[in-house]
Amino acid sequence: MLSSKPVAIVTGGGSGIGLGIAEYLVRSGWNVAIFDFNGQAAEEVAQRHQESTIHVKGNAALYADQVKVFIDSWQKWKRVDLVVANVGFGDRMDFSKPAEELEDGAPAQPDLLTIDVSLVSSIWSSYLALHFFRKNACKGGKIVFTSSLAGLYPTTNMLLYGAAKHGVVSLARGLGKKYSGGEDSIESYALCPGLVPTPLISEELRDAVPQHVLTPVSTIVQALERILKGDFINGAAVECSGTEIQARPPQEYLNAAAEYIAEARAAAEWNGTPL
Helix, strand or coil: CCCCEEEEECCCCCCCCHHHHHHHHHHHHCCCEEEECCCCHHHHHHHHHHCCCCEEEECCCCCCHHHHHHHHHHHCCCCEEEEEEHHHHHHHCCCCCCCCCCCCCECCCCCCCHHHHHHHHHHHHHHHHHHHHCCCCCCEEEEEEEECCHHHHCCCCCHHHHHHHHHHHHHHHHHHHHCCCCEEEEEEEEEEECCCCCCCCHHHHHCCCCCCCCCCCCHHHHHHHHHHCCCCCCCCCCEEECCCCECCCCCCCCHHHHHHHHHHHHHHHCCCCCC
16 A cells, blocks of 8 residues: 655664664654664664654675565565765775785785675665656655765775775766756765764764764754755755754866766767766
8 A cells, every 4th residue: 555654765774873864764754674784782772652653674785685674675665766875984904004925925805895785785785776766656866875074074084985886976977967857856975974973973973072063963963854844955965064064065077077977978979888
């Protein structure tokens, strides 16, 4: 049966930023599907809001696991209006540190799990979101990615995480630009928070940094609220630092040639041939 209430899917919704977003949406009258690797935490959230939430346990880095939460949401509510792609964690290795050689003289393959979790999972989420948005009567919906300040600024201590989160910002901006003014009412945004005191951050780190540089979950929730109200242009990367919120514009084109290529005008003039 088609839900009269809007429906959101929140990945990583069992704790931290995702939990704050999920609970805000429930308070605001949404039905929410909470997708999380930590089954117990997400289940506790769902139990507190049984009438308006479901919990699906899974690994966001696995496409098949994400498929399940989208199918379960559609079967229950027959609509998907918002997808919050909100999983990620930092580097599991020092990418720049000299590595020990193996017998063949090369180092072992690096651990790229942070790329899978922090970037590939967002690709799966957005790909599925586009499909299910088009099944809606309105042929649209909103995708909100959780990126990071590391997606806007270079970071030296988490090189792979920074690369992943830059990719998330690029994906959000590209989708937003692609669907601006199109037939499908699809919107895409990236939230770019600073250091947020979530369970993924150790107590030692939280205690070591000045408290005024931390970004509370409430700031990110406020940024999402503004996105839902239409305060930002489609494709906006919204920086959240401390209690401040500001959309960060992409770089300006160097010249007309750069704009020509980036705007894919060449591809259009070549009968749609991809660059």
